[in-house]
Amino acid sequence: MPNVGNPTLKQLQYLDAVAQAGSFRAAAQKLGVSQPTITSQIAALEEALGMTLLERSRTGTLPSSAGRALLPYIATIREAVGAIRDHARFVGDGGSGIHRLGAPPTLGPYLLPDVLTAIHAKDPTLRLYVREDTPRDLENALVSGRYDLILTVRPVEISELEVDPLFGEPFQLCAPPDHPLVERGTVAATALAGERLLAIDERFRLFEQMQALANRYGASLLRDYEGSSLDTVRQMIATGFGLAFLPALYVRSEIEPRDDVVVLTMEDEPIDREVVLAWRPTAPHRAMYRKLAAQIRAVCQAKLAEYLHMPTAS
Numbered sequence: 001m002p003n004v005g006n007p008t009l010k011q012l013q014y015l016d017a018v019a020q021a022g023s024f025r026a027a028a029q030k031l032g033v034s035q036p037t038i039t040s041q042i043a044a045l046e047e048a049l050g051m052t053l054l055e056r057s058r059t060g061t062l063p064s065s066a067g068r069a070l071l072p073y074i075a076t077i078r079e080a081v082g083a084i085r086d087h088a089r090f091v092g093d094g095g096s097g098i099h100r101l102g103a104p105p106t107l108g109p110y111l112l113p114d115v116l117t118a119i120h121a122k123d124p125t126l127r128l129y130v131r132e133d134t135p136r137d138l139e140n141a142l143v144s145g146r147y148d149l150i151l152t153v154r155p156v157e158i159s160e161l162e163v164d165p166l167f168g169e170p171f172q173l174c175a176p177p178d179h180p181l182v183e184r185g186t187v188a189a190t191a192l193a194g195e196r197l198l199a200i201d202e203r204f205r206l207f208e209q210m211q212a213l214a215n216r217y218g219a220s221l222l223r224d225y226e227g228s229s230l231d232t233v234r235q236m237i238a239t240g241f242g243l244a245f246l247p248a249l250y251v252r253s254e255i256e257p258r259d260d261v262v263v264l265t266m267e268d269e270p271i272d273r274e275v276v277l278a279w280r281p282t283a284p285h286r287a288m289y290r291k292l293a294a295q296i297r298a299v300c301q302a303k304l305a306e307y308l309h310m311p312t313a314s
Helices: 010-019 024-031 035-049 065-092 108-122 133-145 180-184 206-215 231-236 248-255 285-302
Strands: 052-059 060-063 097-103 126-132 149-153 162-174 245-248 262-266 272-279
Touching: 010 024, 010 035, 010 060, 010 065, 035 097, 060 065, 060 133, 060 206, 065 180, 097 108, 097 245, 108 126, 108 248, 108 285, 126 206, 149 206, 162 231, 162 248, 162 285, 180 262, 206 245, 231 245, 231 248, 245 248, 272 285
Parallel strands: 097 126, 097 149
Antiparallel strands: 052 060, 149 272, 162 245, 162 262, 162 272
């Protein structure tokens, strides 16, 4: 295998300029450098790659087949360099920039539509690119740098992450319309003893909370009917497989508009899941992330307070 060297951005720029201009002289004039400079740099590029990139003649210069094959890659590199410059200029002018936000699929779709619109209205220069994953994978990806910050739930397994609490999200008991508990109005905790509870699969931390609720009320968690998503759990409730404790924001979004599943009121309020915003303690924008956490709390207080337990002001 031939030993191929690394081309420099300057060498690629010179190759592209000669290919576009049709001669070394015209390319040198366009770039404002001497012709020998371009000639020596392209010779070094050809030597590094081990191929002839330009066909030289008295009538002009054309890219060889090998050189022509490189031009689309050079165009991509040129666009990427331009994007880097634009981003640096954007941030230098006071823009908040682009940040990668991870969120679990059991939370993000039911929270972020309300939150992101309000945040963008407050700071149009902040761009959040959202991706979904399970909480454990989100934490590992945050540490490795694939995300800049994540929405997740406690307990956060990676202790060195910086964590800012956002709110407590209650669980609500959901049942099929023909279940005997529906006729009781308010459901006592003791009424759940022996009931069949459905859960999401154990890849999600939500599974552990559903298991804790089953243990608390003496119910039986159905391991043979674990849903791959909250929508799957809802569908199993509707078809009579069992009851389930589902997060309040999901209930607001996907159950309250329907009539195939009923939300029951309990005498004993179930435990919350604690939602937090997390980032690396070394993140250069950590001060902005803390302000972002405060903005999320403010939006939730204004729009979602009837569904959530907001932290008391310190």
